[in-house]
Amino acid sequence: MTGAKKEVAMQARRNHTLKIIKGAKPGVPGRAAQRRMVPRQLSQPEEPIEDLLQRLDQEPVEDPAELADPAAGDDPADADAPPEEAAGGRPAEKRATPAPTRRRRPLIVLLVVVLAAALAAAGMTGHRWYVDRATDQARQEAIAAAKQASVNFVSVSAASVDRDIQRITAGATGDFKDEFSRGQSQVRAAVVENKVDSRGSVLRAGLVSGDRSRAVVLVAVDATVKNVKSPEGRPSHYRIQMDLVHDKDSGQWLVSRLQFVG
Incomplete structure (x- = not known):
């Protein structure tokens, strides 16, 4: 081919x-x-x-x-x-996942700090309120004790001299109690001998200074005093300054110092 x-x-x-x-x-x-x-x-x-x-x-x-x-x-x-x-x-591994816990920790820590600060402030406020209220109550109790002690001191009668002296001693402490105890026999003899019958009442009372343990109170007292020289009685006016201390054992305010002023 x-x-x-x-x-x-x-x-x-x-x-x-x-x-x-x-x-x-x-x-x-x-x-x-x-x-x-x-x-x-x-x-x-x-x-x-x-x-x-x-x-x-x-x-x-x-x-x-x-x-x-x-x-x-x-x-x-x-x-x-x-x-x-x-x-x-x-894919499962690529899906959106919740934010890691570590990202939420700063917010949680901040909330805890704020809450702690709020609780601390509330605690301080509550404590201050408690202290103020307790102090006010203590001052009122000191004034009431001073009023009663003033009335006890100027209200003495020959008919109830032993009971009256005992009442004054029970409300005293410190220097005042020591001084009154030393002159207690002379006071009793003078009241009995002169047939004294004295009754007093508080006109006014004011706090000079004080806290929950100590107080100074000024009391104005009127009294009507009867004795052998004034059987009809004669009015007397006293201004008494008292230093008081709070006895923790008995919970009472006791007079540690008493003096007449003005």
Whole structure:
């Protein structure tokens, strides 16, 4: 066969073979593009049909089982994906997670500090209120004790001298108690001898100074004194200053010093 005839025979053979056309069906991401077979009109083959079929069998073909069904909406790319990704969500490890505990600690610490400060302020306010109230109550009790001690001191009668002296001693302490105890016998003798009968009443009383343990009180007292020289009685006016201390054991205010002023 001449060269011209060989060229014609080879051209005819190329025209009679089956060609593979890519892109006949949309490919699936991540997989090889689908191919389809497009037959061409064959003229009389120059090679035997058995050789042609054997060559076609060697061409690669797509596995139908691996193809996705567009109608069913299946996406093979999602087959191996985690459930979160296949559903269109974020991967479990990439989802938004609550803020770490350490980020909330500054706020918690701040709240604790504010609460502690509020409780401390409330405690200080409550303590101050308690102290002020206790001090006011102590002062009122000191004034009341001074009034009673003044009345006891100027109210003495020959008929009840021992009881009257005992009452004065029971309300005294310190220097005043010592002095009165030393002159107690002379006082009793003078009251009995002169047939004294004195009755007093408080006009006014005021706190000079004082706290919960000590106080100084000034008391104005009127008294009517009867004795052998004034059987009808004569009025007397006294201003008595008393120093008092609070006795923790008995809870009473006792006179530690007594003096007449003005």
